[in-house]
Amino acid sequence: TTHYLFIVVVAVNSTLLTINAGDYIFYTDWMRTSFVVFSISQSTMLAVGAIYYMLFTGVPGTATYYATIMTIYTWVAKGAWFALGYPYDFIVVPIWIPSAMLLDLTYWATRRNKHAAIIIGGTLIGLSFPLFNMVNLLLIRDPLEVAFKYPRPTLPAYMTPIEPQVGKFYNSPVALGAGAGAVLTVPIAALGAKLNTW
Secondary structure: OOOHHHHHHHHHHHHHHHHOOOOOOOEHHHHHHHHHHHHHHHHHHHHHHHHHHHHHHHOOOHHHHHHHHHHHHHHHHHHHHHOOOOOHHHEEEOHHHHHHHHHHHHHHOOOOOOHHHHHHHHHHHHHHHHHHHHHHHHOOHHHHHHHHHHOOOOOOOOHHHHHHHHHHHOHHHHHHHHHHHHHHHHHHHHHHHHHHHO
16 A cells, blocks of 8 residues: 555656646747747656656556646646636647657666666657647647737736747747757756666
């Protein structure tokens, strides 16, 4: 019983760690300008939390379970904003699960080698997470329309909706976010796993 209790504690705390790494959901009104920050923080925290949780249990598949918990939390948040009168597209649920599945697959394919999970799995998360989310963001309607029609009441200054004429700069955060996420995920995930062994 104690063992399973610790598993639950690790899952909950790791999830809280991830959802508090910056903003854990894409708000349509600033998703383009926040893509870099979101990609770095969430790919890093997904790798750290999922690897920590997976190595704690030692069972391939727990990283996907961990990502599923966060996805459920995010859909609850999406439902809360929708209940407040915001459009369905105002919250875009991040795509954590496929990246976590790649981590589980790496752990399983390397016969539960934790170093391979950290290096290879962490790299796969950093490379795939921004790509999955960019495809997801491309499927929703014009974010600027939503931004000006449904402003958030507590919008910080750096998240204030930008004017349409600066749209030519929208493409640069995508490549930067994907590259930075891939580069930073591995060393930080390695540090997280190292702390887990102390």
